[in-house]
Amino acid sequence: MIQLKNIDKYYDAKFQRTFVLKGVNLDIEQGEFVSIMGPSGAGKSTLLNIIGFLDEPSQGEYLFLGDPANQLKEKQKVQYHRSHIGFIFQAFHLIDEMNVYENIETPLVYRGVKSKERKAMVADMLDRFNMVAKKDLFPSQLSGGQQQLVAIARAIVGSPKLLLADEPTGNLHSEQGEMIMKLLKKLNDEGMTIIQVTHSKENAQYGNRIITLKDGYVKEEN
């Protein structure tokens, strides 16, 4: 599903080039549940953003479903991102002007799901995350953990082929965190490919494979 070949990502400042990713090779098959670990600043979010078409590598090749990403038009990338990928951001990225209900509904609108179906799907998510009573509130009126739950609901509501989750449980109480990890496991069992970034060894174990990023290099652990 995902093939990264010799990916570099660097930023150029006046007199120096700083590498965030260096010679990253990675193959991820459909149906896998991969955990990416590594210290702060190791490039985990950068890698996830590249996989989700939100950032581009400086060098190297990225193939998504066999298609070379650098040859896709901007429009196709947006289309891919919207129709195949659910993204849980490290910093939520909820839309401040939309309430909980509308935030969760957004990806379904982009995908052209009919209004009646949307209603049922969003209601199911609100129910699952115990957020029915909060559905009319705006992100600024929610706690960090509640915002995270909304972000998770938004990412999975359309059952994407690929879920990219950047520390999905970072702001949650351990019990809620466990609930989310079990939910991700279930979605993976049902066929969703998942790549999560996590600092927790315990959460990493929910996946079938752990990848550690350090100084821009990938180290596979099994």
Ligand SMILES: Nc1ncnc2c1ncn2[C@@H]1O[C@H](COP(=O)(O)OP(=O)(O)OP(=O)(O)O)[C@@H](O)[C@H]1O
């Ligand atoms: N636009 C940018 N310009 C320069 N450097 C950048 C830019 N964006 C990211 N970086 C650098 O890339 C490195 C990797 O950042 P990234 O967010 O991928 O780390 P991370 O592994 O996700 O860390 P954390 O665990 O803290 O979330 C950091 O050192 C960061 O400063």
Ligand SMILES: [Mg+2]
């Ligand atoms: Mg990060």
